[in-house]
Each structure stands twice: as C-alpha cells, then as structure tokens.
Ligand code: NAD
C-alpha cells in the first residue's frame with residue numbers, strides 16, 4: 001500500500017489519481033485484466049510501492065485490438081472530418097496543459113525524475129507535440145498524377161495505416177506516449193498503447209483525458225503490462241503497425257516479428273552517442289553542454305552524449321571542469337524541488353549500471369568521479385554522476401549503452417581520427433560538435449553517421465524536426481511530416497473516363 005508520507009508530497013489532484021484504483025482502458029470501459037493479474041509500480045526514490053495496475057495478457061490485448069479495429073472501421077472516428085480530428089487532438093493538448101502540475105507530479109513520483117524537469121520537459125513537450133500534430137489532419141493530401149494513359153484520372157488517397165500497437169519505455173513515459181499517439185491520431189489511425197511496467201501511470205491518465213475531451217471510445221486504448229503484454233501486441237494479427245521505443249535487443253526481436261508478419265514497423269532504439277569538442281570551441285559552453293548531454297535525466301536518455309572526445313591539449317582542463325560539476329550535483333527524490341538528479345528507474349537498472357562501471361574499472365578505465373550508488377539510506381536507486389577517462393575505444397564502457405549517468409571521455413589529436421572513432425559504433429542515434437568554426441561544423445555534420453547532429457547545443461528537439469536512428473539505433477523517423485507519413489498508406493485510384 002502507498003505510504004502516507006509519499007502521497008502527502010503530492011497535490012490533491014495527483015494524489016487522488018495515484019490512490020484511485022487503476023484499470024485498463026479498453027474502448028469506453030475501465031477494466032481489470034481478464035485473468036486478474038496485476039503489477040506494482042514503485043517509487044524509484046524510495047523503492048516504495050506507489051500503485052497497483054493491471055497486467056494485461058492475451059485476452060486483454062485481443063479486446064483492446066478489437067476495440068481499436070471497431071473504432072477504425074465502424075465508429076464515428078472514421079467518418080469524422082479532418083478538422084474535427086484536429087480539434088480533438090488540440091483539446092487533448094489543452095487538457096494535458098490544464099493538468100500540467102498533476103501530470104508532472106505523477107511522472108516525477110513514478111519515474112523519479114525532478115518534478116521541475118517533468119513539468120518543463122516531459123509535460124510541456126507533450127503539449128507542444130500534441131498541438132503540432134493537431135495541425136496535420138487538415139493538411140493530409142493525396143495528388144493527381146500525370147499518367148501517360150489517355151482519358152484516365154489517376155490520384156492518390158493518403159489513408160490511415162490502421163490499428164497501431166505502440167510500446168514505450170520508462171525514461172520519458174508521457175512524452176514517449178505522445179510521440180507515438182499524436183501522429184497516429186493525426187493520420188486517423190487508432191491506437192493500443194502499452195506503457196512500460198516501471199511507469200504505467202501517466203499513460204493511463206492520458207487515456208482518461210482523451211476520453212474526457214471526447215475522443216470516441218476505442219480510438220486510444222491503454223494496456224498496462226510488461227514485456228509479455230508488448231509481445232502479445234506485436235504478435236497480434238489485428239495490429240497493422242508497431243511503433244516501439246526501447247532497448248536495441250528487444251527492438252531487434254520486435255522488428256523481426258513485425259517484419260515477418262509484414263506489419264509496418266518503426267523502432268527507436270539505443271545509442272552510444274559521441275560528443276566532440278573541437279580545439280577552437282567555447283570551452284565553458286562545451287563543458288556545460290557535455291555535462292547536460294550525459295547527466296540529464298540521470299543518463300537515462302536514448303540520445304545521451306555518453307562518449308566525449310576532447311582535444312589532447314585541453315583534455316585535463318575539460319575533465320577537471322566536469323569533475324567539479326559532477327561533485328556539486330544535488331541528487332534527491334524527484335518531488336524535492338531542489339533535486340537536480342533523480343534516481344535510476346529500478347534496482348535492476350542500478351545493478352546494470354554498477355556492473356558496467358565495475359567492468360570499466362577492471363578493464364583499466366580511469367575513474368575520475370562517482371562510480372557507485374548514492375543516497376543508499378533512502379532506499380532509492382540513486383547513482384553518482386560518474387566520469388571515466390579512457391585511452392581508446394576498446395573497453396566495454398566505451399562500446400556498450402549503459403543508460404545511466406556514466407560518461408566516458410577520451411583525448412584525440414586529429415579531426416579525421418575523431419570522426420573515425422565517433423563512427424566506429426553499431427549505434428547511430430545522435431552526435432554532437434562544439435566549435436566556432438563554421439566549415440568544420442558543417443563538414444562534421446556531414447561525416448558523422450547519426451540520425452541527428454547537434455552543433456553547439458546537445459539535445460535540441462522540436463515536434464517538426466525528424467528524430468530517429470541509423471544503424472542499430474532504429475528504423476524510421478518520428479516527428480514532423482516523416483513521423484506522420486509512417487502512419488499513412490498511399491492508395492492509388494485509377495478511373496477510366
Ligand atoms: P525494454 O526494451 O525491455 O522495454 C521497453 C518497452 O518494451 C517496455 O514497455 C517493455 O515492457 C516492452 N517490452 C519488453 N520486452 C518486450 C518484448 N519482448 N516484446 C514487446 N515489448 C517488450 O527496455 P528495459 O528493459 O526497460 O531497459 C533495458 C535497456 O534498454 C536500458 O538499459 C537501455 O539501455 C535501453 N532503453 C532504451 C530506451 C530508449 O529510449 N531508446 C528506453 C528505455 C530503455
């Protein structure tokens with residue numbers, strides 16, 4: 001049961017939601033899992049249980065997919081004018097905005113992240129995202145095609161791809177849900193959303209708000225559950241498209257299954273992104289940027305700048321500045337307004353990060369800051385911001401995604417060398433460059449193999465700007481027109497006149 005101390009720290013609306021019984025959202029109904037199974041969501045800052053949610057199984061996936069299919073093919077959704085679809089998505093944006101404080105608290109409690117970060121990043125970006133995609137329904141156009149045949153009209157219709165199974169991770173629970181749901185709804189699809197087992201609460205609240213603002217039942221269904229629920233969704237023959245964000249290992253399986261069934265699939269996976277400081281960079285800005293790039297969200301970001309390349313002549317200066325910043329970081333529970341770095345998501349994640357750090361030390365990486373759990377007396381899964389210096393890129397800490405607050409820094413001599421080293425990874429999500437040299441910036445932007453290159457600003461993001469990975473970091477792009485297009489199918493119509 002939730003402890004009084006925990007929920008005392010929440011405002012009334014968040015407390016009411018967290019303490020209420022939680023149900024799957026299928027069509028218009030809020031239901032238990034058919035087989036009655038549940039899972040507990042924990043507070044990463046204390047390890048305490050916050051809430052119990054249903055653990056959806058095959059039968060529930062069946063029901064949710066049927067509700068989504070029904071809404072797609074027979075309900076008001078498919079007859080609805082695009083402008084009305086736009087209005088509903090905009091209304092959901094407004095509802096999320098009206099519940100900003102509540103959602104930020106729910107997110108902070110369930111995920112552990114600082115409540116301020118939850119509000120200005122997760123919730124605010126969710127609102128911006130929904131609002132951006134609310135602009136698209138009325139702009140989805142086919143074309144009339146200049147075919148050679150005489151007395152022939154040939155045109156395309158851009159139609160919704162169908163029922164979308166969407167599986168999201170725990171690092172930005174509400175925002176990742178919005179990244180999936182918004183383009184699907186804009187395209188006229190219907191959705192079965194599966195939040196991560198560690199952070200099920202904000203997706204349930206989003207689903208409730210969607211019903212409250214008037215989305216027809218079945219358009220957005222929310223199934224809480226674990227990996228087995230996700231696997232059922234991927235394998236369900238009634239699902240037309242899978243959208244997945246999570247680990248590369250699971251993404252590979254999801255992609256293989258979806259492709260085998262010839263479902264549409266987009267995957268946003270892991271990374272080991274390189275952040276490169278050039279010799280002429282504004283060192284202060286680069287240090288600040290490099291710090292944020294890795295320690296933001298306690299390192300639990302797919303696009304974390306986890307490999308730092310520094311010119312040999314300023315290596316010691318840059319690393320000393322990073323050690324200084326890391327030593328001043330204020331770790332604490334997400335709901336404490338003074339907290340800068342929250343805990344890791346789970347005991348497993350803390351152990352995983354610890355294993356990676358031990359392996360780094362054993363393999364000869366030089367530990368300059370952090371290196372272990374913090375605030376252990378709190379019962380939470382905190383980890384000190386950790387910094388390694390390494391000579392080359394051969395160690396596991398330089399190659400594997402850690403998904404925690406662990407930065408691996410290395411000195412380099414030549415531009416060609418650093419580009420080669422930055423690219424020598426199976427991943428390709430993001431890369432960063434810090435320089436005042438315009439031509440070097442653009443040359444590197446071209447040479448780096450990544451879905452996104454940040455110049456003098458790590459982590460810039462906008463609903464209009466495509467995001468996604470090359471190589472093992474994923475398939476497809478989210479955001480903008482490309483993100484919408486992934487939820488549309490072109491139908492070509494030939495009319496002999
Ligand atoms: P995960 O890939 O196991 O989980 C992500 C989502 O997929 C969750 O909703 C989960 O329930 C679901 N899932 C798990 N197994 C599934 C399956 N077989 N079929 C369908 N869905 C399934 O990630 P995790 O275990 O939470 O974290 C492990 C590692 O993944 C992290 O340490 C990190 O390296 C990486 N990760 C990456 C991201 C990202 O944003 N790219 C996010 C979270 C985790």
Ligand code: MN
Nearest residue numbers: 041042110198
């Ligand atoms: Mn949780």
